[in-house]
Amino acid sequence: MDAIDYKILDLLSENSRTSAAMIGQQVCLSTSAVNERIHKLLNNVILRYTVQMNPKAFGLNIHMLVGIAMEHSRYHKVFFQKVSALPYVSHCLYLTGEFDFLIEIFATSSENLQKYHGQLSIMEGVSSIQTFYVLDEYNAPPNMYLSQP
Known part of the structure; x- marks a missing residue:
């Protein structure tokens, strides 16, 4: 280039x-x-053209990050596949560190969030869950990669 x-x-x-x-x-x-x-x-280089939508326009006013620790690495692949298919999960990241996965969830109500939390907690191999409520966020400009050394 x-x-x-x-x-x-x-x-x-x-x-x-x-x-x-x-x-x-x-x-x-x-x-x-x-x-x-x-x-x-x-x-x-260009992966796709897309539209970025505002979750709040759809009533998704609750934004959470959920850290998931697994009992054993043998559960990782199946868990990743199952979680990635859930309609309320916008991102699922496989990590190193305290959590094996970090999941981003948008919800319309605390009741829905509680339901989602319950669904995640009973999945095979999940040993612990920690939920983080997003207070505010910074979104990098779409051209941020162009300024990297």
Whole structure:
């Protein structure tokens, strides 16, 4: 990747609907040259184009992180598969440290959260659960990877 590719990525990270013609004007390339570069980036740099939604718009006002410790590593793969399929789990991270997994959950009510907690606690291999209520969050800008050394 060269400086032009980085500029294209920066522009797309701000608005993935930016036209190739508009990008071309900003990087001094033709529309077809920009399209060709984007096509090459789609093979291994750009993973997908997406929409970021506000969970609160859907009544999901409770945001929790749940640390899960497992009894033994033999349970990890099955647990990861089961948890990843749950509709209320937005992220499931496999970790080192005190917890084996960190799960992000959004819920509409404390009753739902309690139900989800109960479902997680009875899954095979779970030895302990610790829940963290998210008070506030920082979201990195979409182009943060472009500034990494």
